[in-house]
Amino acid sequence: MTESTSQHTPFEPRLVAFLCHYCAFAAADMAGSMRLQYPPNVRNIRLPCTGKLDAGHILRAFEEGADGVMIAGCEEGSCHFLKGNLVAKSRVNWVKTLLAKVGLEPERLHMYNLSSAMGPRWAAIVQEHVERVRALGPSPARAPRPAKSEATK
Amino acid sequence: MIVGEQKPFEQIVKLIERYRRVLVAGCGTCVSVCFAGGEKEAGILASMLRLEAQKNGRPLEVLEQTVKRQCDMEFLEEMTTKVGQVDAVLSIACGCGIQFMAERFQDKIILPGLNTKFIGVTLEQGEWAERCAMCGDCILDRTGGVCPVARCAKRLHNGPCGGSSGGKCEVGKDRDCGWALIVQRLQKLGELERYAEIIPPRNWTTSRDGGQRKVVREDLKEQGRIEPR
Known part of the structure; x- marks a missing residue:
């Protein structure tokens, strides 16, 4: 997509999702097996647990051009590592304050909890966050993308 | 350990607004343990500064490096290359580290990104208290x-x-x-x-x-x- 055409096409948010190996990643897998349709705007990154998530990972995603970031961990009380998802919840809330400090809408970051059996819910939450970020518009901190070379066009 | 606290973000933005290339210099000892100025905090602060600059359309390049201790010359040597590439250094070490950076890199502007609070202990995760007044x-x-x-x-x-x-x-x-x-x-x-x-x-x-x-x-x-x- 070139810059000139992008001005005339509707805004498609770019999302990065950090998924727990034990629940959300399996749920996303199930959504695929069930042939569920959900927006292709999201890029999934698997974590051993959302407790592994670092504030730097989230900020780096925004730095690299993400319009929104979603974190998906186990349901509260069901963490494979007992409290990783609760640590992630606290960390996500803190990173939201950091986003506000740099002038980004904290809503661009959202944490969800789901089990590995919730394929349809995965499709639904991706849809929900895509819509949320679409309403906010492109990230004001989106770095200008380098022009694509002929080979990758 | 020496306990520090990062300066408010808006204040840090003001400190560096005159410069185009800045190095966020972390310290891997005391201020790392109190989550104020270690490698992780340097990375987070550098990311925040880049995002803020990108959002406001201000040209800014932020490098980051953390050494074992900024209060020892041999560790400061490791920063020579990156210090040479920037207009100013934002050190998030304690006051000793910041001053020693300024002593080592005489021709470079060294800015404080952290307030040094006291010599203290960890009461629990996220809470530190003063114990010694030296x-x-x-x-x-x-x-x-x-x-x-x-x-x-x-x-x-x-x-x-x-x-x-x-x-x-x-x-x-x-x-x-x-x-x-x-x-x-x-x-x-x-x-x-x-x-x-x-x-x-x-x-x-x-x-x-x-x-x-x-x-x-x-x-x-x-x-x-x-x-x-």
């Missing part, structure tokens, strides 16, 4: 292991004062009265008679009143100068 002449043997210099707001050596109430200090009800703690501890140790001993006026020249302090170990200096034969 008076230079320890009297903890006489006070049941509780320091009246650091833990009494008035630094009384024969306390408590009239502001002690229910074990709390009048300066703030969230603060324990240092002298209440001393008495409780002496009681527990069965050494309450020590409380009756009057501590005479101190010679404060061992503290800040004596000016900048220095510790010299001639034997170590000599060993440091030995060249291989």
Whole structure:
């Protein structure tokens, strides 16, 4: 997509999702097996647990051009590592304050909890966050993308 | 350890707004342990500065590097290359690290990204408290292991004062009265008679009143100068 055409096409948010190996990643897998349709705007990154998530990972995603970031961990009380998802919840809330400090809408970051059996819910939450970020518009901190070379066009 | 706290983000943005290339310099020792100026914090701060600049359309390149300690010259050497690539360095070490950076890199602007708070302990994850005021002449043997210099707001050596109430200090009800703690501890140790001993006026020249302090170990200096034969 070139810059000139992008001005005339509707805004498609770019999302990065950090998924727990034990629940959300399996749920996303199930959504695929069930042939569920959900927006292709999201890029999934698997974590051993959302407790592994670092504030730097989230900020780096925004730095690299993400319009929104979603974190998906186990349901509260069901963490494979007992409290990783609760640590992630606290960390996500803190990173939201950091986003506000740099002038980004904290809503661009959202944490969800789901089990590995919730394929349809995965499709639904991706849809929900895509819509949320679409309403906010492109990230004001989106770095200008380098022009694509002929080979990758 | 030395406990620090990052300056408010808006203040840091103001500090660096005149520069186009900045190095966020972290320190891997004390301020790393108190989550204020270590490698992780340097990365987060650098990301935040880049995002803020990108959002406001301000050209800014932020490098980051964390060394083991900014209070030792040999570790500062590791930063030479990156320091040479920037207009200014934002150090998130304690005041010692920031000053030593300025001494090592004489022609570079070194900015403080952190406020050095005190020498303290970790009470629990996320909470630190002052314990030592570096008076230079320890009297903890006489006070049941509780320091009246650091833990009494008035630094009384024969306390408590009239502001002690229910074990709390009048300066703030969230603060324990240092002298209440001393008495409780002496009681527990069965050494309450020590409380009756009057501590005479101190010679404060061992503290800040004596000016900048220095510790010299001639034997170590000599060993440091030995060249291989």
